[in-house]
Amino acid sequence: MIADLLSDAKNRMDRAVESAKEDFATVRTGRANPQIFQRVMVDYYGTPTPLQQLASLANPEARTLVVTPYDKSALKAIEEAIRDMPNLGANPSNDGNIVRVSMPELTEERRKEYVKLVKAKAEDGRVRVRGVRRQVKDDLVALKDEIGEDEIARGEKELDALTKKHVDLIDEALKHKESELLEV
Numbered sequence: 001m002i003a004d005l006l007s008d009a010k011n012r013m014d015r016a017v018e019s020a021k022e023d024f025a026t027v028r029t030g031r032a033n034p035q036i037f038q039r040v041m042v043d044y045y046g047t048p049t050p051l052q053q054l055a056s057l058a059n060p061e062a063r064t065l066v067v068t069p070y071d072k073s074a075l076k077a078i079e080e081a082i083r084d085m086p087n088l089g090a091n092p093s094n095d096g097n098i099v100r101v102s103m104p105e106l107t108e109e110r111r112k113e114y115v116k117l118v119k120a121k122a123e124d125g126r127v128r129v130r131g132v133r134r135q136v137k138d139d140l141v142a143l144k145d146e147i148g149e150d151e152i153a154r155g156e157k158e159l160d161a162l163t164k165k166h167v168d169l170i171d172e173a174l175k176h177k178e179s180e181l182l183e184v
Contacts, residue, residue, distance in 0.1 A: 001147065023124070027177070032059045044074055063103040064103070065101040067099040115181050119178075122171070132163075133163040
């Protein structure tokens with residue numbers, strides 16, 4: 001019973017860590033990275049569609065990204081979706097076949113803003129992990145009548161270790177993203 005709860009907690013905490021890492025990937029660094037466009041939704045014939053389903057992404061140069069649509073009629077919609085992206089600061093250009101996105105150089109002030117943004121995303125991830133911990137701990141306490149207090153204490157100890165491990169994973173990813181952002 002306790003093993004099932006801990007296994008479920010581990011899976012949910014793993015998802016929270018992955019979600020935090022995906023959030024980090026959407027914050028741009030000095031280089032062009034196709035992951036920045038991971039959450040871009042394009043209005044394709046009236047339906048919001050993920051950009052990855054409509055085009056291939058490549059970065060031929062450090063600060064340039066090329067978006068090649070599978071359907072040329074979606075070119076304008078893709079260009080508009082990229083232009084409307086918050087926190088990007090890039091102006092895409094369309095040559096009739098592809099959309100070229102040149103990423104401007106990040107200023108020191110902008111880098112610091114992005115670091116704050118990433119720290120906030122990391123804190124959201126930590127809160128999700130702690131939320132899972134709180135729910136599982138409540139479930140363990142509810143089992144007090146069926147299982148002995150020693151077993152519950154052991155389960156809580158394992159749960160705390162699991163929580164610490166996942167929070168540390170988020171902190172490690174944060175540290176990596178921060179160094180990427182501050183790298184000139």
